Amino acid sequence: MTRQNLRMSKNQLNQLYEELDEMHADEQASAPGRTVKKRQSSRQEMDAKLFVRAQEAAGEFKFTYKAARFEEAWLLDSLNEIAGQQLISDVLRKVKAGKEASVYLCRSGSAIEAPLVAAKVYRPRMLRNLKNDGQYREGRTDLDESGNAIIKDGDLHAMRKRTTYGEELRHQSWIAYEFQTLEVLHKTGADVPRPYAMEKNAILMGYIGDIARAAPPLNAVTLDRDEVQPLFERVVRNIDLLLANNRIHGDLSAYNILYWDGDITLIDFPQVVNPEANPTAWNIFLRDVTRICQYFASQGLRRDARKLAADLWTSYGHRITKEVHPRDLDAESKADRRLWEKQKKSK
Ligand SMILES: Nc1ncnc2c1ncn2[C@@H]1O[C@H](COP(=O)(O)OP(=O)(O)OP(=O)(O)O)[C@@H](O)[C@H]1O
Ligand SMILES: [Mg+2]
Numbered sequence: 001m002t003r004q005n006l007r008m009s010k011n012q013l014n015q016l017y018e019e020l021d022e023m024h025a026d027e028q029a030s031a032p033g034r035t036v037k038k039r040q041s042s043r044q045e046m047d048a049k050l051f052v053r054a055q056e057a058a059g060e061f062k063f064t065y066k067a068a069r070f071e072e073a074w075l076l077d078s079l080n081e082i083a084g085q086q087l088i089s090d091v092l093r094k095v096k097a098g099k100e101a102s103v104y105l106c107r108s109g110s111a112i113e114a115p116l117v118a119a120k121v122y123r124p125r126m127l128r129n130l131k132n133d134g135q136y137r138e139g140r141t142d143l144d145e146s147g148n149a150i151i152k153d154g155d156l157h158a159m160r161k162r163t164t165y166g167e168e169l170r171h172q173s174w175i176a177y178e179f180q181t182l183e184v185l186h187k188t189g190a191d192v193p194r195p196y197a198m199e200k201n202a203i204l205m206g207y208i209g210d211i212a213r214a215a216p217p218l219n220a221v222t223l224d225r226d227e228v229q230p231l232f233e234r235v236v237r238n239i240d241l242l243l244a245n246n247r248i249h250g251d252l253s254a255y256n257i258l259y260w261d262g263d264i265t266l267i268d269f270p271q272v273v274n275p276e277a278n279p280t281a282w283n284i285f286l287r288d289v290t291r292i293c294q295y296f297a298s299q300g301l302r303r304d305a306r307k308l309a310a311d312l313w314t315s316y317g318h319r320i321t322k323e324v325h326p327r328d329l330d331a332e333s334k335a336d337r338r339l340w341e342k343q344k345k346s347k
Contacts, residue, residue, distance in 0.1 A: 063091035078121045078201040086111040087197055095214045118207040139277025143176035178270040179203050190241045191265050208258045208265050219254035228299045235292055238266050243316050248273040252288035254295035275318050282321050
């Protein structure tokens, strides 16, 4: 199949995903009746089209994992090129289905030395599940599928107007940020999975765990008493390294740190925030540090989160701003309303 053909069928496939996604949402919301029957028959039709596409791709790449039909087509479409480059040779199982993506354990191909790798495959319409991506995007230049800044007026316009094409660019930028951050942090010696490749819809990275079991997130682990302090310091070192590279994780907590063999690995970076350009960066940073301190407090280590955050923050010359974006305030809360009034006055 030529590249041109592949691209066309990818677009068609994306459209199918979107329609399917919308229909699933509609079905849940609507009452039973004739419209549902009609929807069901057109859904069957779409399922059939997806199946045909999956069959086409399956000629090029087959895997052990028994996926549902829709998931199989999604996987084949997302991982076909990665497989073509000998980066993976098989998909073994689903590690976890997240809100924005699912992570799969893969056997690596001849191009990768490690025997196992993890593929994070994003949902086609994942932007719909991002409640507040604006908060993170502020002050952040969007990136294209090669990780370069998007600067073309037409592209910027499409993103602002949220056209289908614009949404695709935003989706891609979200993934590119995750990959680029992994690259930067890995190079600098942070505890993150090794990044191998980025495709339109997927990231391939080092797998944490073994063939039988993926590494659990820290929140599911009770640490040995003598591990607590050194691991806390390790996490702080990583937060520091992020800041040194002009980044805040933005969704850091014990859920996004994996624990394996006494070591920790930070994951899940698409929402990284620029500490200099984002007006609510300090609040986001403080939230990250607070959540980490909360977990370690549950393991018996008490630290003043605010002081720790402030020390790290100011050591990079950043100013502590009290400002909170109105979008992140609750109109029903008296304290939030007072804060908002105060912010308005000080302008
Ligand atoms: N490199 C990896 N090695 C092993 N397991 C991983 C790896 N990356 C992610 N996982 C597993 O997959 C889960 C989802 O990954 P991640 O947090 O990046 O995606 P997400 O869509 O943001 O998920 P969530 O909505 O749960 O936060 C993780 O909680 C972890 O259990
Ligand atoms: Mg996560």
